[in-house]
Structure formats: structure tokens, C-alpha cells
Amino acid sequence: MADGSLGVLAPARSYVDIAVLWVRAAWAYPTSFLMLILGSLLITALDFVGIWVMFASIDTLGGFGLREIALLYGATGVGIGFADTLIGSVERIGIYVRTGRLDQMLTKPVPLLVQVCADQFTLRRLGRISQAGIVFGWAATYVDWTPARVLVALMMVVSSTVIFFALFTGFSCIQFWTTDSSEFANAFTYGGNTMTEYPLSIFPREIMLALTFVLPIAFVNWYPCLYLLGREDPFGLPTWLQFCSPIAAVVSLAGALLIWRSGVRHYTSTGS
Amino acid sequence: MLHVAVATRAFRRYSTYTAATMAGIFTNSVFGVIYSFAYLALWHENHDAGGYDATDAVTYVWLGQALLMTVALWGGGTTDDLAERIRTGDVAIDLYRPVGLLGWYLAGDLGRATYHLLTRGLAPTFIGILLFDIRMPAGPLAAAAFLVSLPLAVTVSFALRFLVAATAFWLLDASGPRVLSGALALFFSGMVLPLVLFPGWLGTLATALPWSAIIQVPNDLWLGQYPGADVLAAIGFQLAWALALLACCALVLRAATRKVVLQGG
Numbered sequence: 001m002a003d004g005s006l007g008v009l010a011p012a013r014s015y016v017d018i019a020v021l022w023v024r025a026a027w028a029y030p031t032s033f034l035m036l037i038l039g040s041l042l043i044t045a046l047d048f049v050g051i052w053v054m055f056a057s058i059d060t061l062g063g064f065g066l067r068e069i070a071l072l073y074g075a076t077g078v079g080i081g082f083a084d085t086l087i088g089s090v091e092r093i094g095i096y097v098r099t100g101r102l103d104q105m106l107t108k109p110v111p112l113l114v115q116v117c118a119d120q121f122t123l124r125r126l127g128r129i130s131q132a133g134i135v136f137g138w139a140a141t142y143v144d145w146t147p148a149r150v151l152v153a154l155m156m157v158v159s160s161t162v163i164f165f166a167l168f169t170g171f172s173c174i175q176f177w178t179t180d181s182s183e184f185a186n187a188f189t190y191g192g193n194t195m196t197e198y199p200l201s202i203f204p205r206e207i208m209l210a211l212t213f214v215l216p217i218a219f220v221n222w223y224p225c226l227y228l229l230g231r232e233d234p235f236g237l238p239t240w241l242q243f244c245s246p247i248a249a250v251v252s253l254a255g256a257l258l259i260w261r262s263g264v265r266h267y268t269s270t271g272s
Numbered sequence: 273m274l275h276v277a278v279a280t281r282a283f284r285r286y287s288t289y290t291a292a293t294m295a296g297i298f299t300n301s302v303f304g305v306i307y308s309f310a311y312l313a314l315w316h317e318n319h320d321a322g323g324y325d326a327t328d329a330v331t332y333v334w335l336g337q338a339l340l341m342t343v344a345l346w347g348g349g350t351t352d353d354l355a356e357r358i359r360t361g362d363v364a365i366d367l368y369r370p371v372g373l374l375g376w377y378l379a380g381d382l383g384r385a386t387y388h389l390l391t392r393g394l395a396p397t398f399i400g401i402l403l404f405d406i407r408m409p410a411g412p413l414a415a416a417a418f419l420v421s422l423p424l425a426v427t428v429s430f431a432l433r434f435l436v437a438a439t440a441f442w443l444l445d446a447s448g449p450r451v452l453s454g455a456l457a458l459f460f461s462g463m464v465l466p467l468v469l470f471p472g473w474l475g476t477l478a479t480a481l482p483w484s485a486i487i488q489v490p491n492d493l494w495l496g497q498y499p500g501a502d503v504l505a506a507i508g509f510q511l512a513w514a515l516a517l518l519a520c521c522a523l524v525l526r527a528a529t530r531k532v533v534l535q536g537g
Binding site: 031032033034035036038039040042043046047049056057058060061062124178179180181182183184186187191195198202203204207 | 292451465469
């Protein structure tokens with residue numbers, strides 16, 4: 001086969017090959033695997049039940065109703081779900097550094113990031129994606145759809161996946177410097193997900209500004225959902241921000257890849 | 273004495289991971305801030321939801337973050353080591369030892385919990401006090417009741433995690449049951465939302481299940497939610513679940529040991 005024609009797609013092929021391998025490996029323990037899917041579905045489902053139970057005591061939270069919050073919740077859940085499936089083991093890069101597996105990977109003719117992302121690939125996140133998708137679908141039936149809104153919704157799903165992918169990758173690189181601090185990244189990845197499950201109007205203005213201009217977490221769902229719901233920005237920020245999610249996604253991805261490169265360059269094997 | 277030695281070693285083993293501890297404290301604090309604002313928004317709409325006021329609610333958030341690692345709510349602790357040792361077969365060595373396997377692992381887990389309480393428990397609590405209005409225990413009695421409830425909470429959590437780890441005797445890989453039970457533990461302990469907000473039968477059910485002994489009961493003891501002698505009833509509830517679950521662990525272990533012998537090791 002002519003390698004040239006596959007040039008750009010080769011990393012993607014490698015990714016799929018390695019991923020398939022890991023899916024088959026997971027089936028070695030079928031009962032445990034099925035419980036794993038069920039468990040990850042249950043974690044996020046009960047998370048939403050928590051929000052739903054909140055609404056037994058209140059009618060609005062931060063000025064938003066249950067259906068509006070469900071839209072925010074579903075959008076961020078789908079985004080982090082896709083990202084989490086794609087990034088695989090980036091979160092655990094410190095373990096690879098410690099055990100020396102990273103050295104093995106560096107000798108193989110597949111880009112390092114592709115190998116790390118495909119390693120230990122698991123379909124368990126399907127639970128989270130489908131749960132968040134159902135919540136999003138339910139909430140979406142109350143949205144007054146127009147062609148422009150459909151377009152913004154599609155851009156939102158892609159952008160939120162890319163932004164979470166960038167957050168996972170970028171913050172995991174800290175582990176090139178301190179190998180056992182993987183939990184630090186959770187504050188921004190899972191923390192970002194938890195924050196965006198609520199309307200940002202419950203937070204002080206300073207936090208909202210930081211989530212817009214320092215870490216683009218607000219673009220995951222907040223700004224596009226304001227457009228889908230036809231709501232005024234509670235903080236009075238300009239409307240054009242509601243269309244900026246793709247830009248935020250590209251910028252954060254570029255930033256994350258730069259950090260990844262400098263992390264790999266900094267890496268000197270644990271060696272002997 | 274032996275068990276004290278095991279606990280001390282476990283304490284020291286966990287205290288070697290300083291960077292991990294710092295990272296964890298940071299993450300606990302970020303989640304503390306997020307949930308504090310969420311609860312403040314909720315109690316802004318409904319000032320006495322579930323019998324708490326806004327200060328109680330924010331205090332509840334930070335207590336939860338402080339206890340999360342101490343009780344190893346969603347797994348971790350010595351039970352994870354056990355699950356791995358069952359998979360690899362190293363558990364045979366544990367069974368050879370002239371001390372009970374259950375007590376050995378419980379002692380180790382209590383040592384780990386002490387370390388996590390002093391670091392990942394205290395540090396986020398201080399940050400919570402700095403950032404928000406936090407309620408202190410009403411008196412020495414409430415504080416003492418809270419302190420007594422902590423080892424009981426860890427023991428209930430340990431016993432549940434031990435049962436999950438023991439499934440590896442049959443399934444070989446316990447990661448599925450671990451995630452599944454972690455999901456239930458998060459929800460029914462009151463970590464996702466205080467159980468006092470759960471309406472009707474869901475509230476009754478959640479308060480009766482063992483998970484409520486892990487987060488909700490210690491938090492309510494701190495907040496002084498139990499009037500008079502109800503404090504003793506709350507601690508008795510924890511004790512009863514701890515003993516019942518440890519008994520289950522012993523039974524499961526006996527059945528599992530027989531299976532290991534049948535397999536020939």
C-alpha cells in the first residue's frame with residue numbers, strides 16, 4: 001500500500017487499531033465490563049437526579065428553570081463524555097513516566113499523543129454520553145428551533161468536545177514535571193464539567209469572567225445555550241460571544257498542543 | 273498492638289505522596305467553592321430547605337469535601353490493594369498470615385483514613401472557613417459526637433468496599449462492581465445532595481441505608497441537627513450498620529476462602 005496516500009490519516013488508523021485492541025481486552029472480564037458501563041451511566045444519571053431533587057424545593061436556580069438547566073447539563077455532559085472517550089490515558093501520563101512505559105512508546109512509529117490517547121481505550125464512557133444525550137434530547141424539545149440555532153447547537157457539541165479534550169491534555173502535562181499530581185487536573189476538567197452543569201449566573205461576576213477569558217470553560221455550553229434559549233446574558237456581556245465557541249475551541253486546542261510539546265521535550269526518562 | 277502497628281505503617285505509607293496530597297487539597301477546595309455557590313443559590317430561593325439555613329448548607333459542602341477522601345467514598349484505600357491481590361493471587365499470602373485478613377485490612381484503612389483526615393480533611397476545611405461563613409459545632413458535646421462518628425463512618429465505608437473487593441474472588445476483576453457501588457455511595461451518602469432535601473419515600477429510604485452513616489450522619493452531628501438523646505441514636509445507627517456489614521464481610525470471606533482452596537490456590 002502506498003504510504004503517501006495515507007499520510008495524514010495514518011495516526012487516525014493507528015488510533016482505531018489500538019482502540020479496538022483495548023475494547024477486545026475489556027471483554028476478557030464481561031461481567032465486570034458491563035457493570036463498568038452501568039456504573040458510569042449511574043454516576044452521571046444520579047448526578048442529574050440530584051439536580052432534579054433540588055427542584056423539589058425550588059422553582060428556579062440562578063434565574064433558570066429545570067428544563068433550561070437540563071439543556072446546560074446535557075450539553076456539557078456530552079462534551080466531556082466524547083472528550084473523555086478520546087483522551088483515554090492522558091490523565092494517567094504520570095504513571096507511564098514512573099513505570100518507564102513512556103520510553104517504550106517513544107520508540108514506536110506512531111505519534112506519542114495518539115498512542116497515549118488510544119491506550120486503555122474504553123467504551124465505558126458510552127454510559128455517560130448516552131445519559132447526557134437523553135437529558136439534552138429531553139431539554140431540546142422545549143427549545144424553539146431555527147436553522148441558526150441548529151447550527152449553533154452542532155457547533156456547541158464539537159467545540160465542547162474539543163475544549164474538554166484540550167483541558168484534559170493541557171493539565172495532564174503537569175505530570176511531566178510532578179508525576180503524582182494527576183488530581184490537580186481534575187479541578188479543571190471534572191470541575192469545569194460540574195460548574196457548567198449549573199447556570200453561571202449562580203457564580204460571582206469575577207468567576208464568570210475568568211471562565212470566559214482565562215480558561216474558556218464558559219464556551220462549552222453557557223454562551224451557546226443562552227442563544228438556544230433566547231436568553232439575555234445575565235451579566236450583560238455582548239451577544240456575539242454566544243457564537244464564539246469554535247474560536248475558543250481552536251485557541252484552547254492550540255494551547256494544549258503547545259504545552260504537550262514542551263512537556264514531551266522536558267521529559268527525560270526516569271532512566272537508570 | 274499488631275493492628276496499631278499496621279495502622280501506623282499505612283499512615284506513613286500514604287504520607288509519602290506529598291504532591292498528590294497537595295493536588296487533592298486543591299481539587300477538593302475547587303469543588304467546595306462550586307457546590308457552595310450552587311447551594312447558596314438554592315437556599316437563596318428557599319431559605320429553610322430541608323431544615324438547613326444557608327450557613328448549614330455551605331458548612332455541609334465543606335464537611336463533605338473534608339470527609340470524601342477520609343472515608344474513601346468512591347473507592348481507594350486498602351480495599352483496592354485487596355482487589356488487586358485477589359486478581360494476582362497474592363491474597364494467598366494474606367490468608368497464610370496468623371492474623372485475620374479482615375482486621376488486618378481494616379487497621380490499614382483506619383491508618384490511611386487518619387492521614388487523609390489530617391491533610392485532606394483539615395486543609396479544605398480551613399480554606400472553606402477563609403472563603404465562606406462556616407458553622408462551628410455548637411459545643412464540646414457536638415464536637416465529641418462528630419469525632420466519635422468518624423471512625424464509625426470509615427468502618428461502614430470500609431465494610432462496603434471490602435464486600436466489593438471480595439467480588440474479585442468470583443469475577444477476578446472488581447473494577448465494575450467498584451464503579452457501580454461508588455455511584456450508589458456518592459448518591460445515598462448525601463455527597464451529591466444532602467439527604468434532608470430528598471422528598472417523601474426517597475428520603476426515608478436514603479436515611480435508612482448504610483451509606484447515610486458515611487457522610488450525612490457525621491455532618492448532621494457537626495451541625496447539631498439531632499436534638500438531645502437522638503445524638504446517641506445516630507451513633508447507634510452507625511454502629512449497628514458497621515457491625516452488621518463486618519459480619520457480612522466475615523461470611524463472604526469464609527465462602528471465598530473455600531473457593532480459593534477448591535481452585536487449588
